[in-house]
Amino acid sequence: MNCFKSLLLGLWCxxxxxxxxxxxxxDGRMKFTPVFVDGDLSLSYVDFENPKVFRLKSIDWKTRxxxxxxxxxxxxxxxxxxSADGNYFSFLxxxxxxxxxxVIRHRKSKEEVVIAPESGFSGYRTPAIAPDSSEMLFxxxxxxxxxxxxxxxxxxxxxxLTGAKGINVWPSYSPDGTKVLFTSTRDGNYELxxxxxxxxxxxxxxxSPYQDIRGQYSxxxxxxxxxxxxxxxxxxxxxxxxxxxxxxxxNHEERDDYPTWHPxxxxxxxxxxxxxxxxxxxxxxxx
Amino acid sequence: MLNIGSFxxxxxxxxGRRSFLQMSGAIPFGLGMSGLGMATEDEVDHAIAKAKSVVxxxxxxxxxxxxxxxxxxxxxxxxxxxxxxxxxxxxxVHFTELLPRLAQRSDKYTLIRSHIQxxxxxxxxxxxxxxxxxxxxxxxxxxxxxxxxRQRGFRGKLPPFFSIANGVVMDGGRxxxxxxxxxxxxxxxxxxxxxxxxxxxxxxxxxxxxxxHPLRITDRRQLLQQLDSVPRTLEKSKFRDWNRTxxxxxxxxxxxxxxxxxxxxxxxxxTRQRYGQSVFGQSALLARRLVEAEVPYIQLNYSRHVEAIxxxxxxxxxxxxxxxxxxxxxxxxxxxxxxxxxxxxIYDRGLIDxxxxxxxxxxxxxxxxxxxxxxxxxxxxxxxxxxxxxxxxGRVIGESDKNxxxxxxRPITPLMVGTTIAELAGxxxxxxxEMRVLDGGRVIDELF
Numbered sequence: 001m002n003c004f005k006s007l008l009l010g011l012w013c014x015x016x017x018x019x020x021x022x023x024x025x026x027d028g029r030m031k032f033t034p035v036f037v038d039g040d041l042s043l044s045y046v047d048f049e050n051p052k053v054f055r056l057k058s059i060d061w062k063t064r065x066x067x068x069x070x071x072x073x074x075x076x077x078x079x080x081x082x083s084a085d086g087n088y089f090s091f092l093x094x095x096x097x098x099x100x101x102x103v104i105r106h107r108k109s110k111e112e113v114v115i116a117p118e119s120g121f122s123g124y125r126t127p128a129i130a131p132d133s134s135e136m137l138f139x140x141x142x143x144x145x146x147x148x149x150x151x152x153x154x155x156x157x158x159x160x161l162t163g164a165k166g167i168n169v170w171p172s173y174s175p176d177g178t179k180v181l182f183t184s185t186r187d188g189n190y191e192l193x194x195x196x197x198x199x200x201x202x203x204x205x206x207x208s209p210y211q212d213i214r215g216q217y218s219x220x221x222x223x224x225x226x227x228x229x230x231x232x233x234x235x236x237x238x239x240x241x242x243x244x245x246x247x248x249x250x251n252h253e254e255r256d257d258y259p260t261w262h263p264x265x266x267x268x269x270x271x272x273x274x275x276x277x278x279x280x281x282x283x284x285x286x287x
Numbered sequence: 288m289l290n291i292g293s294f295x296x297x298x299x300x301x302x303g304r305r306s307f308l309q310m311s312g313a314i315p316f317g318l319g320m321s322g323l324g325m326a327t328e329d330e331v332d333h334a335i336a337k338a339k340s341v342v343x344x345x346x347x348x349x350x351x352x353x354x355x356x357x358x359x360x361x362x363x364x365x366x367x368x369x370x371x372x373x374x375x376x377x378x379x380v381h382f383t384e385l386l387p388r389l390a391q392r393s394d395k396y397t398l399i400r401s402h403i404q405x406x407x408x409x410x411x412x413x414x415x416x417x418x419x420x421x422x423x424x425x426x427x428x429x430x431x432x433x434x435x436x437r438q439r440g441f442r443g444k445l446p447p448f449f450s451i452a453n454g455v456v457m458d459g460g461r462x463x464x465x466x467x468x469x470x471x472x473x474x475x476x477x478x479x480x481x482x483x484x485x486x487x488x489x490x491x492x493x494x495x496x497x498x499x500h501p502l503r504i505t506d507r508r509q510l511l512q513q514l515d516s517v518p519r520t521l522e523k524s525k526f527r528d529w530n531r532t533x534x535x536x537x538x539x540x541x542x543x544x545x546x547x548x549x550x551x552x553x554x555x556x557x558t559r560q561r562y563g564q565s566v567f568g569q570s571a572l573l574a575r576r577l578v579e580a581e582v583p584y585i586q587l588n589y590s591r592h593v594e595a596i597x598x599x600x601x602x603x604x605x606x607x608x609x610x611x612x613x614x615x616x617x618x619x620x621x622x623x624x625x626x627x628x629x630x631x632x633i634y635d636r637g638l639i640d641x642x643x644x645x646x647x648x649x650x651x652x653x654x655x656x657x658x659x660x661x662x663x664x665x666x667x668x669x670x671x672x673x674x675x676x677x678x679x680x681g682r683v684i685g686e687s688d689k690n691x692x693x694x695x696x697r698p699i700t701p702l703m704v705g706t707t708i709a710e711l712a713g714x715x716x717x718x719x720x721e722m723r724v725l726d727g728g729r730v731i732d733e734l735f
Contacts, residue, residue, distance in 0.1 A: 075598035
């Protein structure tokens with residue numbers, strides 16, 4: 001590693017106040033939405049494998065070996081989500097010209113439900129599954145806004161939760177399933193909000209003139225990791241679950257994005273852009 | 288598809304690797320060999336050009352102007368969009384937060400916010416954007432690059448008009464009709480070249496036999512004989528074009544100077560990193576090398592296709608769905624980084640005075656957010672960026688209304704864009720009249 005790289009990593013470490021970040025991939029391609037699966041048995045993510053395809057991939061956490069989740073996938077697949085109890089896997093699949101379906105798969109039986117988009121340009125985003133697999137959420141655009149909807153695991157009982165005010169996206173359940181964190185532009189720009197799983201009691205958690213997005217609860221539910229552009233570019237921040245005590249944990253002129261919690265609550269995995277390349281990194285959090 | 292060879296290049300890691308190139312049915316620009324109907328350097332009386340090279344950065348698919356370079360923070364929520372605004376280096380001018388690097392470089396270019404055009408769809412809009420005229424009535428008018436190439440003629444070893452993309456630029460299965468020479472003929476079509484996100488250059492019209500290395504080609508007839516062994520299934524006219532392709536390819540593969548222009552491994556790792564690991568980033572770096580090789584016209588395409596998240600197509604700017612997330616997650620970070628690096632490089636290497644850079648899409652996107660919380664086509668108002676060739680920079684020309692729906696200053700049309708490019712590239716009004724191109728066009732006076 002050259003001196004310049006060492007210096008940059010060093011600066012990054014000082015901000016994190018923890019051990020040196022560990023680089024998990026080295027292909028440098030754009031990546032999105034890493035998520036741990038079955039505790040920390042593996043890490044799934046989206047690889048922008050070539051200019052035409054998003055591909056779902058998985059890293060074995062022990063061996064760090066990477067495999068393609070759907071070898072024969074004919075179309076872009078992205079936004080993976082898993083239930084904490086291990087029963088369900090959900091993701092998005094492009095099925096036509098700006099047509100994106102939502103796939104809900106039972107991991108043991110392999111039984112699949114596919115929720116097709118509506119006609120024309122239509123599709124789903126950012127699925128999230130309740131920790132006990134009782135229901136799931138996704139974002140869907142219609143009626144001049146993008147709402148978070150709830151469905152059962154067969155895709156039925158669709159209910160809009162966020163009132164079609166602005167863009168509502170990236171829902172994320174608290175570990176105990178009693179709250180949902182999400183991102184919304186209902187007050188003008190992207191901020192973090194929480195609500196109950198039935199859409200009631202919506203509360204705003206952040207307030208910045210720039211994007212606050214992609215919030216996720218820590219495994220103990222006490223903190224939130226999110227991405228903010230408040231200091232000029234995409235950085236990762238932590239705050240308390242009520243939105244207080246916001247503190248920045250990355251500090252680099254290039255992007256740090258898509259934080260996801262390791263089950264131990266002491267580490268995050270993120271997508272970091274370094275020297276123009278995008279890779280997954282494991283960050284150790286200080287006290 | 289005729290696979291006829293490869294030659295070694297280095298990957299960015301420095302490890303030798305065979306770079307396999309495949310031939311398509313593309314019909315590139317002739318090299319000016321006798322009998323091909325193209326003027327050679329000796330024959331053309333070159334007009335004096337302010338711009339030795341033109342780089343037309345084509346944001347194919349049409350980026351949203353409100354979410355990039357012409358934000359309307361005071362508009363109501365039906366129009367405004369969710370992004371914050373940041374100051375640029377130009378007093379009083381703001382961009383959205385999605386383009387921080389370009390915002391800090393606004394002193395390096397002039398921004399126009401008052402474009403309009405007539406065609407609402409991609410193939411037809413693309414034709415107007417690249418030629419100044421609609422597809423109909425036929426015949427199709429030539430691409431601006433074809434006009435420059437015809438006037439400037441054959442210069443050195445490289446074709447005078449390049450189009451950088453992994454194939455002919457198209458919407459769905461339909462190519463832009465004004466992608467090349469149009470009524471002037473296929474001889475003025477661009478030479479196509481593409482780049483991968485790791486800097487491997489793909490020349491669709493160029494290929495070699497598997498067992499032939501370019502350094503070992505000494506006998507043109509030998510190569511012809513080898514190619515003769517391939518069954519000729521092409522019809523006569525296509526074979527004539529293929530023959531022109533072969534001649535051009537022969538010139539490129541056997542000349543070290545020409546091949547060097549395509550070899551991105553000659554760049555330092557630091558330079559390649561500045562452009563970013565993306566197809567557009569490395570393509571922009573290739574464009575810079577072609578400028579240094581004094582290629583008169585380079586069309587640098589953001590992607591081959593307009594479609595976003597569509598099976599089988601590259602991700603373009605056509606964000607009818609997920610407009611905001613695609614811009615924030617993908618397009619704007621890539622564009623901001625790569626185009627900023629390109630501008631910096633052209634300036635730092637002292638090339639800016641002799642290079643004209645124009646960056647734009649074929650139109651804008653609907654200011655009023657649609658039912659899918661995204662934006663559709665909007666030819667009534669959009670933006671461009673201009674740099675180099677002695678133009679003033681750090682300014683904004685034109686203004687759109689409070690919702691970004693229409694210009695409130697003199698509208699700038701694609702014909703004016705093409706005429707201005709031609710004028711700066713040495714195709715003056717007399718030359719244009721003699722060639723019968725860009726009829727009725729006027730230059731964008733405000734740029735001078």
